[in-house]
Amino acid sequence: MNRLSRFAVLFVDDEEMILSSLQRSFIKEDFDLHSARSGQEALSILGSCSIDLALTDLKMPVMDGMALLQEIKANFPEVSVIMLTGHGSIADAVQAIQFGASDFLLKPFAPEDLKAKVGHFQQIWKLNQENKKLRKELDEHFKFDSMLGNSPVMLKLKRMIAQVAPGDASILIQGETGTGKELIARAIHNHSERKEQPFVPVDCAALNETLMESELFGHVKGAFTGAHVASQGLFKAANGGTLFFDEIGELPLAMQVKLLRSIQEKEVRSVGSTKAVPVDVRIVAATNRNLAEEIGKGNFREDLFYRINMIEIVSPPLRERGDDLILLVKYFIKQFANQFSPVTTLAPETIEYLRNYRWPGNIRELENVIRRAISLGRSEAVLPGDLPDTIYRQKTEYVVPMQTISAADPSMDAYEKAAIVNALKLSDSNRKEAAILLGIGEATLYRKLKKYFE
Template identity: 45%
Template sequence: MTTESCNNDILVVDDEESMREFLTIMLHREGYRTDAVADGVQAVARLKEQAYDLIISDIKMPRLDGFGLLKHIQERSPETAMIMITAHGSTEQAVEAMKEGAYDYITKPFKNEEIRLIVKNALERKTLRQENRELKKELGRRYSFGNLVGKSKAMQDLYDLIQKVAGSKVNILVTGESGTGKELVAKAVHYNSDRADGPFVPINCGAIPENLLESELFGHEKGAFTGAHQQKAGLFEVAAGGTLFLDEIGELPAMMQVKLLRVLQEREFRRVGGTKTIKADVRLIAATNKDLEVEVGNGDFREDLFYRLNVIRLHLPPLRERREDIPLLLEHFYRDLSGQESVAVSEGAMRRILDYRWPGNIRELVNVIERCVVLGQSGELTEGALPPNLRGQGAPCPEGLDALPETGLDLDDYLGKIEKDLLLKALDRSGGVRKKAAELLGISFRSIRYRLSKFGIDPDGEEE
C-alpha cells in the first residue's frame, strides 16, 4: 500500500454485485479508498456527498447508463477521471465513450494487472493535469498585478513601484501610449492602497465639453447656470474617501488647469455657483499619452500643475517594446473572451503576432483576439483567423515605380507611405532607439521626433 494510493478516492459503478465486490476488494488491496454503487442514479447521488478522483463504471446499467453518468460528470465534476467497463465485443461503445471524454476502457473479462495499470495511469494523468492548472495559476499570480499582465522586466519593475507607492498619499502621473492600459495601472494603485474600500472614479478630460467640465468635476448649485435645475455633486465629492482618476489630463483646458491646481494646493473646492468650501478627500491619479514636458515648453500645460501631478510617474511601455509579454497576454485575454482554459496557437499565427508592431497596443491586441475567438476553431488560433493587416495582406508600402500609373496617383500619400515605412524599418533595425534610427536615415534627432509624431507614432523613447 503506497502513500500516494491512500490519497485517492475511487467509486465503482456496476449493476452486477459480484463485479462491484471484486473491484472493491482489489482496489482496497492496492491502497485506494473505494466505494461502490449499483447504477448511475446512485452514483450521481453519491457525487453530491463526496468528490472522487476516479470513477470506474459499466456502460450498460438500468435507470442511468455509463454515457449518462459521463455527461453528468463532465458538467458537474470535470476534474474527475472516468474509466468505462464494457463486455467483450462491445468495444465500439467504449471507444465512443473515450471520444466523449472518458479516460480509457477495460473489457470483460479482464486481468487484474490490466486494471491496476489503467487505474494508476488515469490517476497520474489527473494529478498531472491538476498540477498544470496550479502551475498556470501560480504563473498568472507571478506575472500579473490586478488586471495587468506581463513578465518583462519593465512590467516587473512597474509592479514593484506600484506596491511601493500605493500606500502613500502622493499624486501619481501614469504615462504611456493610447491603449497601453493606463487605467488598469490606476486601478492597481487604488486597490492596493488604504483607499481600496472607497470609490474609484474615472473621467476622461478630453471627452467632456469645456463648458461642462468644471461642473462635472466640482458639481454645481441649483440655478448656478441655465439648465442647473437641482444641486449636483461633482466627481471630487463622489470620489471622497477613494481615488479620482483624471485620464487624458493633457487635454485639460487652460482655465481648468488653474482651478485644478488650486484644489491640489488647498485640498478644498467649491461647487459652481456655491459659497460653501468642501474638503477634497481624494487620492488623485492622472494619465496622459502626451509628453507633458513638451506641452509645458510649448505653453499648453502649466508647469506648476505638471510638478504637482508628477510626484511619482508610472510609465507603461508600448506593446512592441515588451514582446515577451505577448504570449502571456494572448493566453490571458483568449481565456477571458472565450471561457476556455487555454488556446493552442499555430507557429505561423504566433510568428505574425510577434512580428506585428501593435500601434494600438493592448487595446488592439484584445480586438484581434476577440475576432479570433469568433472566427477561429475552438481552442485553436491559426493564421486564417487573424485580420488581413497581421497576415501581411494589408496595402503594402509602394516600392519604386517604373512608370506613372495610367490613373495617376496621390503624390503626398505615396511619399508619405514610403517615409513611414522607412521610419519603421529604421526603428526596427535600431531596436527602437530613436537616435540610432535618425543616424541610419541621415536626419537629426529633432527631425525624426517630428516625423514620427506626424504619423501618430510615439516620438518619445529616449533623451537626446
C-alpha cells in the same frame, strides 16, 4: 531570527522561585520569554509587548489568575492562556476553560508535560504565521490580478506600484494608448490605505467643455439652465479615495487653472456656491502625450505638471513585454471563446506573426485582434490568414539578399535555402506570396524558415 517572528511566552506567578523554574525550562528554546509577579505587571507587559501564550497561576494576591484571565480575554483576545493551579480542584480548571482559558495544568507537573503543552501551542502559532504569510502573498497577487505579465518590465512596474502606493503623493502615469494606464491607477489605489474608499475615474477627453467645471466640482440647484437638482461633482464623489484623471493632457487651460487651485487648496467650490468645501483625495493622472513638450507649446501649465508629477510611472508598450504577449493572448481567447466559434488556440506560425508586429495600439489592439480572430476563425487554431492585413502582410525579419548556390555546398538543403531566400526577396518578404512562388503551404514555409534561419 527577528524578535517579532519568535513565539512569545509570558509566565505569571507571585513566587519568584516558580518563575525562575519556568524560565529555565525554556531557556534553550528559541522563544521570546517574559515573566510577571502579579496580574497588574502581566497586563502592563501585554500592553507593551506582543505575547502569544500566557501561563498564569490561579492563586495570586490582589488580582488572581481567574481575574487576569478575564482581563486578557477582554483586552488581548488573540493571546492563548494556560491556567496553572495546585490549590483548587478540577472545578477551578473547568471554570477557567469557561472563562476562555485554552488549557490548564495541575501542580506539581513534570517538566516534559509543561513542554508538551507549550509545544502544542507553538505549533498552532507556527501554522497561523504560515497562514498569515500565505494570505498576504495571495492578497498581493490578487491586487495585481488584472495586470497580467511576468516580463522584467512588468515585474519592475509592479514593484514600483507596491512601493509608491502607500503614500499620498500625486502620481503621473506616462504611456502609449492602450497600455493599460487605468489598470495601473487602480492597482495603485488597491495597494493604498484608501483602498476601501472610492476610486473615481475622470475621462478628460470625454468631458463636456461647457459643463466641465460642474462635472468636477459639482453645482447647486439653479446654478445654470437645466440645473434642476444639485450635483456633488467628481471631487466630492472621490472624497477619501483616489481621483484618476485619464488623458489629463486633454484638459483646456482654463480648467487646468481651476484644477490646480483645488489640488493645492484641497477644497472645491461648487458652481453657483460661494462656499468652499474641503476634500481629501489622492490625485493620479495619466497621459499619452509628452507633457514637457506640451508645456513648451503653451498647451499645458507647468505649475500643474509639477503638482501632478511628484512620482512618474511609465506604462510599458506591449512590444517591450516579451512573452507577456502569449499570456495576454491566452487570456483573451479564454475570455472571448464562445459556442459559436471553434477557436481555442493559435497556430505556432500565427504566434510568430503576432511577435513580429509592433502593436502601435498595444493591449487594446491585441484584444481587438483576438476578438476578430475568434469571430472569423474556422478551425480550432487561429491561422495567419485569420489576422488583419496590417499584421498578416507585414514585412518579416527574414529579409536577406538574393543568393546563388555555392559550388562548395551542392546539397539539397542549400538549393532549398537559396530558393526560399530568393522567393522572399521577390515577394518583398511577404510570406504568403513567397509560399505561392515556391509552391508550398505557408505553414511549411514557416517551418523551413525556422530550420534555416534561426
